[in-house]
Amino acid sequence: MNAPKHMRMREKLILRVAAKSLLPFFFLFALYVQFHGDFGPGGGFQAGVIFAAGIVLYGLIYGIEAAQAVIPRIWVEIGVAVGVLIWGGTGIATMQSGGRYLEYGKLDPEHVVHGQHLGIMFVELGVLCTVASGMTLIFYLFAGRGR
Amino acid sequence: MSSYLGLWHYHACILLMMVGLFAVISRQHLVKKILGLTITQVSVIMFFVAMGKVRGGTAPILETMNHDEVVRQAHDVVFSNPIPHVLMLTAIVVGVATNALALSFVVRIKESYGTAEEDEVLAADHADSVAESAKEHALESEAT
Amino acid sequence: MMDVPIEALLFFLLLVTALTVARLRDLYAASMMTAIFSLLSAGLFVLMDAVDVAFTEAAVGAGVATVLSLGALSLTGSREAKKRAQVFPFVVVALTGAALIYGTLDMPHYGDANAVIHSHLAPDFIEGSAELEIPNVVTTVLASYRGYDTFGESFVVFTAVLGVILMLYRSKKDAS
Known part of the structure; x- marks a missing residue:
């Protein structure tokens, strides 16, 4: 962004080191929130936002080009659509196995509860994909507009 | 009068919403209006969540995974109502996405008008339309 | 308390x-x-x-x-x-707030366990979540009971992002 030269975050050593050492835990925590969402607070929406916050932190401190070198813009552009497609596709899959749209129980013919678990896992993955890519893409667009 | 005392949480949410609404109406900078909208949004969400609370209840998360145990627990323990939580959870994420859309409009307005103050934008629009109609008027009088 | x-x-x-x-x-x-x-x-x-x-x-x-x-x-x-203060916004906000507070007066009290919204639907959802062996009731309702609704919500996120792309997208060719 347009801050004067001496204010640029990418030249601050403490921020760089702290951010770099925190980032793996950001993404690990996002995955924990995603897959622990059945048992405690959490789920696709929160995990997606935390994931995007990790990328945004990296972009703020190392510059938008560095962030786009790690996760190119085209990936997140595709990711937004793929997330919605995963969700819609889960509905199609339940119809293929003889149920109604989004009737997860039919995903596992032997065990309704397992089918429900499977379906919820897929749709939560879809939400993660849409929200994480969407928030990252919005950040890329706002930050890229400044130059 | 004392029977209204149990409603003060709702009234506090409404008070917060009034502050947000005031920022939306009275402030001229468009980004400030969107910050006011954020405050309004959080207050409305809080109003809904407050309706789901049960005094003495706990968060709607069951404790054990043993099937019979869980079914018994669902009857014995008082849980707060999970439905407002679900509705508002998605509303927050959708809210930030739509806020971003509004901010992108503000950015475009700033780029084409050179200002993000509402009254200056309106004044520029007004000056434009006055100039336009004057030009049309001149063309018409030329033609006749 | x-x-x-x-x-x-x-x-x-x-x-x-x-x-x-x-x-x-x-x-x-x-x-x-x-x-x-x-x-x-x-x-x-x-x-x-x-x-x-x-x-x-x-x-x-x-x-x-x-x-x-x-x-x-x-x-x-x-x-x-800096702009001068106006009276009109105060009046509008005060009227809106008064109307909303008047609307809450016949609501059940905060935390009232006998309120109508706690006696239908919610107990069914909690029991259903127990039968599905998913401890977090919110996740069950979000993904399974209200699946269509949440699908719509993620579609709204998709649409909003699409809008931001349309407003702010700048290709490498435009920038140069």
């Missing part, structure tokens, strides 16, 4: 923060205050037993939303011009 002083304190802090946001003319400071507003409200959501909502509000409000408004401010300028 242990919660009441904490709730009152949090509501008071929220009110002070909101008033500060409305008053500040330095918009960078105002967006940071909005982040603080979100964090405080997340604390209040925990007291209202809405842990999932609190989690989301903390992650969204204090994380992504603040970065976005700061990003927008760096493009639009961060000083608000």
Whole structure:
């Protein structure tokens, strides 16, 4: 962004080191929130936002080009659509196995509860994909507009 | 009068919403209006969540995974109502996405008008339309 | 009844923060205050037993939303011009608030276990979640019972992002 030269975050050593050492835990925590969402607070929406916050932190401190070198813009552009497609596709899959749209129980013919678990896992993955890519893409667009 | 005392949480949410609404109406900078909208949004969400609370209840998360145990627990323990939580959870994420859309409009307005103050934008629009109609008027009088 | 002083304190802090946001003319400071507003409200959501909502509000409000408004401010300028105070907004806000407060007067009290919304649907959802062996009832309702609704919500996120792309997209060719 347009801050004067001496204010640029990418030249601050403490921020760089702290951010770099925190980032793996950001993404690990996002995955924990995603897959622990059945048992405690959490789920696709929160995990997606935390994931995007990790990328945004990296972009703020190392510059938008560095962030786009790690996760190119085209990936997140595709990711937004793929997330919605995963969700819609889960509905199609339940119809293929003889149920109604989004009737997860039919995903596992032997065990309704397992089918429900499977379906919820897929749709939560879809939400993660849409929200994480969407928030990252919005950040890329706002930050890229400044130059 | 004392029977209204149990409603003060709702009234506090409404008070917060009034502050947000005031920022939306009275402030001229468009980004400030969107910050006011954020405050309004959080207050409305809080109003809904407050309706789901049960005094003495706990968060709607069951404790054990043993099937019979869980079914018994669902009857014995008082849980707060999970439905407002679900509705508002998605509303927050959708809210930030739509806020971003509004901010992108503000950015475009700033780029084409050179200002993000509402009254200056309106004044520029007004000056434009006055100039336009004057030009049309001149063309018409030329033609006749 | 242990919660009441904490709730009152949090509501008071929220009110002070909101008033500060409305008053500040330095918009960078105002967006940071909005982040603080979100964090405080997340604390209040925990007291209202809405842990999932609190989690989301903390992650969204204090994380992504603040970065976005700061990003927008760096493009639009961060000083608000000084304008004279007007009476009209006060009147509108006071009327709206009075109407809303009048509307709450016949509502069930806060935390009332006999309120109508607690006696239908919600017990079924909790029992159904137990039968599906998923401890977090919110996840069950979100993904399974209200699957269509949440599908629609993620579609709204998709549409909003599409809108932002249309407004702000700049290809490498345009930039040069």
